[in-house]
Ligand SMILES: Nc1ncnc2c1ncn2[C@@H]1O[C@H](COP(=O)(O)OP(=O)(O)O)[C@@H](O)[C@H]1O
């Protein structure tokens with residue numbers, strides 16, 4: 001089972017776009033994928049104009065069955081949507097015993113139903129982010145081409161380390177993913193150098209960049225996924241490459257979980 005949180009403490013860096021597109025790429029490769037929106041802004045439901053019968057908070061707090069809460073948005077791809085109630089959910093989780101493990105416990109009985117889980121998070125340091133990190137144990141950090149986005153990435157790496165230490169669960173910052181990259185902007189080279197420094201300091205690989213592509217705005221306006229609008233779009237090609245790189249990075253974990261469970265997952 002692959003679990004991946006998409007996080008950066010800065011907003012507008014391409015987290016939601018990355019979560020939706022990587023989840024879709026995984027589903028298209030045959031992974032039964034669950035995309036979870038843990039952002040109270042509910043960006044995924046808004047972006048894809050989904051009207052779910054129930055939300056993430058209903059699943060966690062009211063203990064509804066997961067299949068009754070998800071929306072199928074493509075072959076092998078389900079979404080568990082977030083909304084403003086996610087904030088109330090966070091307040092309730094705060095009072096729970098072993099709160100960082102709440103998602104792990106809630107999803108345990110559905111682990112057989114999916115091969116991959118991708119979690120989109122809000123741009124903040126919150127309990128939900130900590131729960132998502134502990135649940136996924138793998139963090140992918142999109143970084144757009146501005147310096148604050150690099151600071152947000154640094155803060156996310158630090159959170160992953162401190163949260164991992166405090167709950168004694170290893171949390172891997174899997175990779176840094178440059179997003180919304182346009183080589184014609186002067187700042188791009190400066191920011192890419194900063195990303196490389198972050199990579200050298202923490203020994204975290206940098207994936208090939210996702211180029212700026214108008215198709216992403218177009219897809220958002222049409223409330224569709226890129227693959228359904230233009231399967232040849234350059235941003236999609238870049239996200240396909242990123243997905244292959246992510247799978248390569250996760251291979252050691254997949255092999256060891258196969259070993260433990262005696263199952264075979266085709267990568
Ligand atoms: N590769 C890209 N090319 C052009 N626009 C992009 C790209 N990636 C993201 N965007 C746009 O940037 C904005 C922020 O992206 P989003 O995924 O919502 O970021 P976050 O979830 O980090 O706030 C959105 O308007 C989105 O359409």
Ligand SMILES: [Mg+2]
Nearest residue numbers: 015016039043
């Ligand atoms: Mg977002």
